[in-house]
Amino acid sequence: MEAKAYLRYARVSPRKFKIVLDMIRNQPTDMAMAILRNTPKAVCEPLEKLLKSAVANAENNFGMDKNNLIVSECFVCPGPTLKRISPRAQGRAFRILKRTSHVTIAVKEKE
Structure with a gap:
């Protein structure tokens, strides 16, 4: 049995989330929390909140020992992309893509 937590429409590129998610995958939750606290990346703050939420879901909804x-599982999927325009020389316009992400973290008990 797994407990999951979701973060939707985060205004950070999925590439940036993936770097940190690869570090915490298959780690005990206390070790994953320590990794998130000591990694100097901007995505660590929302991921720490998300991991706390997944642990709370496991504890309160499924009666698991924290x-x-x-x-057990953590992944990121791209969300909708916000398209913006930046003015350039000679009246041209370049497109800026502001990417969003949907992050999922699942925790389960060790066997």
């Missing part, structure tokens, strides 16, 4: 939890 000391035995591991990050």
Whole structure:
């Protein structure tokens, strides 16, 4: 049984999330929390909140022991892209893509 937590429409590129998610995958939750606290990336703050939410879901909804939890699954999917325009020379316009992300973290108990 897994407990999941979702972060939708985060205004950060999926590439940036993927770097940190690869570090915490298959780690115990306390170790994953320590990694997120000590990694100097901007995405660590929303991921830390998301991991806390997944642990709270496991504890309150499924009665799991929070000391035995591991990050079983974590992935990011691209959300909608906001398209903006930047003025350039000679009346041209270049497109700026502001990407968003949907992040999922699942935790389960160790066997």
